[in-house]
Amino acid sequence: MPAAVADALAASALPPVTVNILTGFLGSGKTSLLKRLLARPELRDSAVLINEFGEVGIDHFLVEEIDDDVVLLKSGCICCTIRGDLKEALLDLDRRRAAGRVPAFGRLILETTGLADPAPIVATLVADPALRHHFRIGNIVTVVDAVNGERNLDAHPESVRQAAAADRLILSKIDLADAWTVDLVERRLAALNPTADRVRLDESRTPDVSLILDDIHDAEARRGEVARWLASEPGEDHHRHGHPDVNRHGGVRAFLLTAEKPLDWARFGLWLSMLLNRHGTEVLRLKGLLWIRGVDTPVVVQGVQHLIHKPVHLDAWPDGIPATRIVVIAQGLDPATVQRSFTAFTDPQARAGRPGETLERHVGG
Amino acid sequence: MGGDEAMCGLCGTFGAADHWTDGLGEGAALSPSAERRRRAAVANEVLALYGLKLTEWANRFTLTGRTGKSAVVDQFGAVWAEAERLTGRTCDPLDPAVIEAMEARQYAGRRG
Numbered sequence: 135m136p137a138a139v140a141d142a143l144a145a146s147a148l149p150p151v152t153v154n155i156l157t158g159f160l161g162s163g164k165t166s167l168l169k170r171l172l173a174r175p176e177l178r179d180s181a182v183l184i185n186e187f188g189e190v191g192i193d194h195f196l197v198e199e200i201d202d203d204v205v206l207l208k209s210g211c212i213c214c215t216i217r218g219d220l221k222e223a224l225l226d227l228d229r230r231r232a233a234g235r236v237p238a239f240g241r242l243i244l245e246t247t248g249l250a251d252p253a254p255i256v257a258t259l260v261a262d263p264a265l266r267h268h269f270r271i272g273n274i275v276t277v278v279d280a281v282n283g284e285r286n287l288d289a290h291p292e293s294v295r296q297a298a299a300a301d302r303l304i305l306s307k308i309d310l311a312d313a314w315t316v317d318l319v320e321r322r323l324a325a326l327n328p329t330a331d332r333v334r335l336d337e338s339r340t341p342d343v344s345l346i347l348d349d350i351h352d353a354e355a356r357r358g359e360v361a362r363w364l365a366s367e368p369g370e371d372h373h374r375h376g377h378p379d380v381n382r383h384g385g386v387r388a389f390l391l392t393a394e395k396p397l398d399w400a401r402f403g404l405w406l407s408m409l410l411n412r413h414g415t416e417v418l419r420l421k422g423l424l425w426i427r428g429v430d431t432p433v434v435v436q437g438v439q440h441l442i443h444k445p446v447h448l449d450a451w452p453d454g455i456p457a458t459r460i461v462v463i464a465q466g467l468d469p470a471t472v473q474r475s476f477t478a479f480t481d482p483q484a485r486a487g488r489p490g491e492t493l494e495r496h497v498g499g
Numbered sequence: 500m501g502g503d504e505a506m507c508g509l510c511g512t513f514g515a516a517d518h519w520t521d522g523l524g525e526g527a528a529l530s531p532s533a534e535r536r537r538r539a540a541v542a543n544e545v546l547a548l549y550g551l552k553l554t555e556w557a558n559r560f561t562l563t564g565r566t567g568k569s570a571v572v573d574q575f576g577a578v579w580a581e582a583e584r585l586t587g588r589t590c591d592p593l594d595p596a597v598i599e600a601m602e603a604r605q606y607a608g609r610r611g
Contacts, residue, residue: 267590399524400541403575407520408592411579426524433523442519467593474591478601479545 148232150270151181153242154346155255158277159246159286159293161412163306167277167341168245176343178210181231181239183215183223184410185247204236212236220244220258221265225327228268236356242269243346249292252276252299253418253439271443273349276300276330276458280311283319287326287383294383297323298418301359302345309336328366328388329421329461332431350436351445360434361452363461386418389469391476393458396427398480407481409472414440416467422460423448432456518574535560538575546578549586550570553578 168184171177198206203215204227216223230236246255252274259269269373279286283305286293299302303323307315307453316334323332335341348355402424410417417439423432424445432448451457462472505533520538529537542553546573553572562581563569570581582590591597 397524398541400520400538400575403520404538404542404545404578405592407576408579408590411576411583412591413593421542428524435519444519469524471593471595471598475598475601478598478605479592481605 148268149240150159150268151228151231151240151242152272152349152351153244153259153269154254154272154349155244155246155274155299156373157246157250157252157274157296157299158248158304158306159279159282159290159296161255161282161334162208162248162277162279162286163304164248166246167275167306167335168243171243171339171343171346172207172209172211173208174340174343174454175288176347177243179216179237179239179242180241180243181212181227181236182207182225182243182245182498183214183216183220184245200236204230210237212239212400217366218296220304221262224265226257226268228472230435233374241272241346249290251292251295253295253441254348256438257441258354260443270351272351273301275302275304275345275436276315277304277306278319278323280305280316281318284315284322287319287322291384294326295418297330298386300327301349303327303330303332305334305340307334307336308334308336324366326383326388327463329363329419329463331362336491350434354387357448357450357452358451360423360432360448364423364459366461385466386463387469388461391422391458391460391462391473393425393477393481395460395481397457399426399428402426405476408479410437410440410442413464413467414482416465417462418465419463420460423458424460425453425456425458433490435460518576520575531558542575542578544604545597545601546582548597549582549588549590550586551582 156164156168168182172180172182189487200206200212205213207213212227214223214227224242227236227242244255246252256271256274259265259271276299278293278297283293287297305316305320305323311319320332320334323330326461333341335346348359350356350359417437419436419438420442421436422434424435426433429447430452433445434448435445436443462469512563530576531564532555535558539553539555539560546553551565554561554563556571560572561569562572562578562585564585568585570585572578572581579590
């Protein structure tokens with residue numbers, strides 16, 4: 135049997151590797167965060183995929199060179215560069231893992247370039263038939279620089295898309311910015327992506343590894359994650375901070391879709407498929423808890439742009455009350471129209487002509 | 500995630516043969532072909548607006564237009580790309596005319 139085939143067969147027998155995407159605009163502090171995280175023993179079984187070793191400046195971590203583009207770090211982590219195609223880099227690393235040519239790892243941290251949109255990376259992992267059985271997406275961690283974050287969000291759509299896609303928003307360099315600026319950037323991030331956990335980071339604080347480790351795919355962390363999404367629901371009064379100005383984020387805003395009666399799963403799937411087929415690139419993030427007719431437990435659905443992750447179950451309603459609540463972060467879509475369409479498609483008993491109540495969160499200071 | 504699959508029986512993503520819309524809710528209790536027929540019936544409420552019809556066929560779906568043009572669709576999520584290809588029209592759930600048509604259908608359903 136050829137070695138490549140043997141490696142591929144061995145790889146298919148291993149449990150899937152959780153992939154965390156670490157993103158953030160140029161100079162935001164991704165590498166600094168990564169180096170501090172990799173020093174933590176909890177992440178010893180991690181592999182790291184980066185674009186260039188030189189960019190990361192990881193030399194002092196390096197203890198052993200395995201081959202041209204794979205090194206073993208002092209922490210036990212494997213570090214590997216992406217020189218070309220991401221899919222090939224992932225498959226190659228997975229084959230090495232299966233064949234025992236690199237130490238076994240259960241997690242992979244993928245550091246993007248500063249100008250990356252995380253969505254195509256998620257798409258590569260979730261939709262590619264060769265990858266989707268070997269890898270699963272974990273938290274998307276986005277670093278935003280407190281000093282330059284405001285300017286980057288205004289000037290660079292990539293920065294907005296990175297923040298919108300995040301499960302964790304890390305506000306870096308807070309010791310280099312004044313308190314007013316830090317608050318302003320944090321408020322903008324809260325309005326842009328209310329479902330993401332926000333963490334302030336300065337040089338004196340060691341980041342908590344739960345940034346990486348606790349995610350929706352872990353049954354133990356799932357309930358807490360969903361509870362936070364729901365607690366972040368639009369409805370909190372962000373208008374008090376000033377006149378809403380959605381154009382500051384290029385028309386990106388977060389809003390809530392609701393249904394008070396159980397949904398027919400087929401109708402919901404049809405509607406969301408239709409919405410994402412036409413508006414997938416405008417739906418930057420979607421996270422929701424669904425009350426499905428015929429299903430006893432709440433169903434969690436989440437997606438990035440046109441990709442929907444495999445829905446999972448919670449064992450109970452976070453507040454004990456069944457209801458469908460979906461937080462959508464979208465660019466250029468009118469929340470009232472989306473809610474009206476959602477109701478019209480999914481609730482066959484709804485009263486005609488009555489748009490559902492939409493609680494909207496405007497983006498802006 | 501293996502536990503999730505066993506509990507839910509639902510997996511898949513866009514771009515794959517199995518799809519996230521498969522097999523949850525009331526349809527999960529039906530036989531696979533009956534479940535596909537039920538979902539096709541739901542889809543046809545919307546597809547009729549575009550002169551299209553979805554039918555269950557040999558573990559798949561067939562999407563057919565009024566002129567007889569047709570396409571085979573493996574999973575629910577692929578319906579819309581094929582619908583747009585067959586009709587040359589965009590299928591937009593946020594189109595006010597589409598929303599009004601769906602609301603009118605609901606209203607008729609309530610009265611009927």
